[in-house]
Amino acid sequence: MGRTERDASEGATRDAALKRRSAKRGTMSTVSSAVSETNAPAQGLQGAMPSGPGAVVGGVGSQAGAGDFTGHLFDALPDHVDVYEVGPRDGLQNERTILPLDAKLAMIEGLVDAGIRRIEITSFVNPRWIPALADHMEVATKLRRREGVYYSALVPNLRGLDSASRAGMNEVAIFMAASATHNRKNINKTTAQAFETYAEVCREALDRGMRVRGYVSCVFGCPYEGQVPFENVWQVARGLLDLGVYELSLGDTIGVANPRQVAWVLRKLLAEGVDLSQIAVHFHDTRGTALANVAVALQLGVRTVDSSLGGLGGCPYAPGASGNVATEDVVYMLEGMGVETGIDLDQLPAVSLEVASRLGRELPSKYTKAHVGHCARTGAAV
Amino acid sequence: MGRTERDASEGATRDAALKRRSAKRGTMSTVSSAVSETNAPAQGLQGAMPSGPGAVVGGVGSQAGAGDFTGHLFDALPDHVDVYEVGPRDGLQNERTILPLDAKLAMIEGLVDAGIRRIEITSFVNPRWIPALADHMEVATKLRRREGVYYSALVPNLRGLDSASRAGMNEVAIFMAASATHNRKNINKTTAQAFETYAEVCREALDRGMRVRGYVSCVFGCPYEGQVPFENVWQVARGLLDLGVYELSLGDTIGVANPRQVAWVLRKLLAEGVDLSQIAVHFHDTRGTALANVAVALQLGVRTVDSSLGGLGGCPYAPGASGNVATEDVVYMLEGMGVETGIDLDQLPAVSLEVASRLGRELPSKYTKAHVGHCARTGAAV
Numbered sequence: 001m002g003r004t005e006r007d008a009s010e011g012a013t014r015d016a017a018l019k020r021r022s023a024k025r026g027t028m029s030t031v032s033s034a035v036s037e038t039n040a041p042a043q044g045l046q047g048a049m050p051s052g053p054g055a056v057v058g059g060v061g062s063q064a065g066a067g068d069f070t071g072h073l074f075d076a077l078p079d080h081v082d083v084y085e086v087g088p089r090d091g092l093q094n095e096r097t098i099l100p101l102d103a104k105l106a107m108i109e110g111l112v113d114a115g116i117r118r119i120e121i122t123s124f125v126n127p128r129w130i131p132a133l134a135d136h137m138e139v140a141t142k143l144r145r146r147e148g149v150y151y152s153a154l155v156p157n158l159r160g161l162d163s164a165s166r167a168g169m170n171e172v173a174i175f176m177a178a179s180a181t182h183n184r185k186n187i188n189k190t191t192a193q194a195f196e197t198y199a200e201v202c203r204e205a206l207d208r209g210m211r212v213r214g215y216v217s218c219v220f221g222c223p224y225e226g227q228v229p230f231e232n233v234w235q236v237a238r239g240l241l242d243l244g245v246y247e248l249s250l251g252d253t254i255g256v257a258n259p260r261q262v263a264w265v266l267r268k269l270l271a272e273g274v275d276l277s278q279i280a281v282h283f284h285d286t287r288g289t290a291l292a293n294v295a296v297a298l299q300l301g302v303r304t305v306d307s308s309l310g311g312l313g314g315c316p317y318a319p320g321a322s323g324n325v326a327t328e329d330v331v332y333m334l335e336g337m338g339v340e341t342g343i344d345l346d347q348l349p350a351v352s353l354e355v356a357s358r359l360g361r362e363l364p365s366k367y368t369k370a371h372v373g374h375c376a377r378t379g380a381a382v
Numbered sequence: 383m384g385r386t387e388r389d390a391s392e393g394a395t396r397d398a399a400l401k402r403r404s405a406k407r408g409t410m411s412t413v414s415s416a417v418s419e420t421n422a423p424a425q426g427l428q429g430a431m432p433s434g435p436g437a438v439v440g441g442v443g444s445q446a447g448a449g450d451f452t453g454h455l456f457d458a459l460p461d462h463v464d465v466y467e468v469g470p471r472d473g474l475q476n477e478r479t480i481l482p483l484d485a486k487l488a489m490i491e492g493l494v495d496a497g498i499r500r501i502e503i504t505s506f507v508n509p510r511w512i513p514a515l516a517d518h519m520e521v522a523t524k525l526r527r528r529e530g531v532y533y534s535a536l537v538p539n540l541r542g543l544d545s546a547s548r549a550g551m552n553e554v555a556i557f558m559a560a561s562a563t564h565n566r567k568n569i570n571k572t573t574a575q576a577f578e579t580y581a582e583v584c585r586e587a588l589d590r591g592m593r594v595r596g597y598v599s600c601v602f603g604c605p606y607e608g609q610v611p612f613e614n615v616w617q618v619a620r621g622l623l624d625l626g627v628y629e630l631s632l633g634d635t636i637g638v639a640n641p642r643q644v645a646w647v648l649r650k651l652l653a654e655g656v657d658l659s660q661i662a663v664h665f666h667d668t669r670g671t672a673l674a675n676v677a678v679a680l681q682l683g684v685r686t687v688d689s690s691l692g693g694l695g696g697c698p699y700a701p702g703a704s705g706n707v708a709t710e711d712v713v714y715m716l717e718g719m720g721v722e723t724g725i726d727l728d729q730l731p732a733v734s735l736e737v738a739s740r741l742g743r744e745l746p747s748k749y750t751k752a753h754v755g756h757c758a759r760t761g762a763a764v
Contacts, residue, residue: 073455073645073681074645077642255752258714258715258718259715259719260456260719261718263456285748287711287714287715287748288711288714288715288748288749289711289714289715289718291670291674292673292674292676294674295641295674295677295678296677299455300455326670329669332640332669332671333640333641333669333674336639336640336642336643336671337640337641337642365670366667366668366669367670370637370669
């Protein structure tokens with residue numbers, strides 16, 4: 001099936017899904033679903049836009065000028081995106097309040113009930129390093145698991161891997177910064193030492209039938225080194241791929257990236273031969289640019305986006321600053337753009353608000369705030 | 383000069399400007415400037431990317447797959463963008479606390495000192511409608527004006543225009559919704575009646591040598607009607623252009639838009655013959671998508687972006703929800719992308735924080751929050 005044909009048929013499926021979903025929702029949600037159906041349905045969009053390289057050439061020189069490129073802005077937009085939930089790990093690890101076990105289990109199960117199929121539930125690290133995740137074994141073993149879901153956990157070394165394995169994890173994640181200084185300060189290792197450790201971890205994990213995800217942090221900037229040359233990013237990324245990780249999660253750890261920079265880095269990685277299926281993006285919203293960065297990654301065809309329920313998290317270096325991009329906000333944008341996530345957006349605010357309540361603080365998600373406002377006006381249940 | 387050649391020379395200028403600016407800043411700001419210089423300098427970017435339609439054709443089918451389109455994502459990116467400040471009007475009009483005159487003057491002058499060259503300072507409407515802007519005449523007449531700055535004000539009718547004219551405004555703005563129901567509820571007029579009134583206002587304003595800006599609200603969705611067909615947007619947009627407005631500010635009043643929808647609407651307007659120089663975008667960040675929407679508008683070549691200091695504002699229909707996209711956040715993203723704004727980002731947080739303090743609430747800008755965190759860590763002055 002050609003691109004246009006495929007899009008048209010999938011567009012119709014998507015429209016039907018949106019209609020089903022909007023029928024369930026309150027007014028405000030219906031507005032947004034309705035809007036995306038009418039103003040930018042995948043089907044109508046494709047019909048109205050030139051597609052394929054021939055159309056670009058034909059379009060150049062027409063009166064609309066720069067508008068000619070529009071047709072191509074979303075040509076690589078995927079039909080489906082995996083929203084990879086990192087809230088229970090990346091989100092909670094820096095929270096001042098330690099969430100009790102039952103609240104963590106409810107959070108994870110609530111997310112999975114809403115449709116999340118890939119989720120990082122904890123970190124098997126020494127509790128002295130991350131007290132908020134000291135209950136990793138309990139979280140992993142007491143969880144009501146669901147078929148078809150990848151439950152992952154961060155492991156810093158063989159010991160962590162062994163615990164994760166005993167706890168029944170089917171995926172683990174390893175992490176390295178593209179900045180040598182950050183590695184030294186954060187994991188107390190040189191880049192070479194980190195690779196030695198991870199080589200053992202990966203071999204063992206793959207032997208046990210687990211899959212391994214690799215985080216590359218500080219891809220777009222480092223709090224110690226400032227600029228991070230692409231060569232450093234590529235060195236770490238290639239090293240992790242060589243060890244057998246199935247996916248790289250490219251992190252803007254301190255939230256400094258902008259869309260043009262994101263496109264530049266992604267394109268360099270694609271040019272090095274990394275496949276789109278091996279790339280995930282992981283943006284922190286410290287300066288508000290996270291969703292813009294997600295959007296440009298989608299334009300390049302990236303199919304996995306990390307996010308954290310409510311925008312949980314925050315950087316230990318920036319008190320009060322935002323954490324990961326919020327899952328609700330990502331799902332809202334994606335579904336509005338006609339990208340299927342398999343997640344029921346309507347179910348997320350309640351899970352998010354419950355976590356916020358247990359942590360005793362408001363979470364940054366704007367979608368959830370808007371949803372709460374909508375419910376207050378209409379008297380609907382959150 | 384060809385596009386590539388021009389970019390290369392302007393890229394160099396921009397790099398120099400970034401270097402000057404980063405030299406003045408604290409570490410965190412330097413990180414971001416430095417990052418954008420190294421990872422995505424305009425010069426290196428152009429050099430590394432294919433440009434022109436021929437390159438697209440050549441690129442398709444290469445191993446990078448969807449990455450081929452990257453080169454074109456930012457081809458229409460403008461070198462300079464006007465950040466149109468609407469905080470003193472659109473931002474303050476819905477605040478619960480009424481800012482006193484001296485604070486308004488300090489805010490406007492602080493923004494202009496930072497480099498803002500287009501700013502909407504108030505609204506000449508009946509004080510009973512908008513008590514927060516009842517001091518419009520004082521604001522407009524007591525302001526210390528600066529050469530080369532466009533000071534604008536909203537006017538609903540001839541009486542407002544007359545007051546604005548007596549107060550020495552060189553620009554006024556008129557406003558209409560793309561939704562008939564919104565017009566009826568918001569300005570108590572049918573679309574036809576609104577056009578009659580504005581025809582007189584425009585004629586009179588142009589006769590007096592003022593320029594007129596036209597807001598189209600509810601372009602991407604309406605709180606009453608939900609979906610807004612493009613035909614309705616175009617009817618209002620064309621009508622305003624016919625009256626002689628120099629620019630249309632396309633508003634996502636309730637903050638529901640997504641980047642794909644934004645591209646679709648903009649492209650339709652360009653296809654109708656509207657020139658890029660006549661288009662401004664005005665996004666509310668109610669669901670967190672505002673900067674993503676700004677980014678896609680830039681990709682289409684839009685050169686004017688409305689924003690509000692600190693993210694001031696909020697919608698009367700959504701208590702607690704975010705207002706306009708924050709000026710600091712827009713400037714941060716634009717400058718990081720190599721788009722010149724003429725605004726000194728370093729000066730904005732202090733102005734923003736002073737307004738927040740006078741209003742007695744934290745404002746949503748993420749950049750300012752990150753800046754405050756940075757200053758707290760380093761002991762630097764905000």
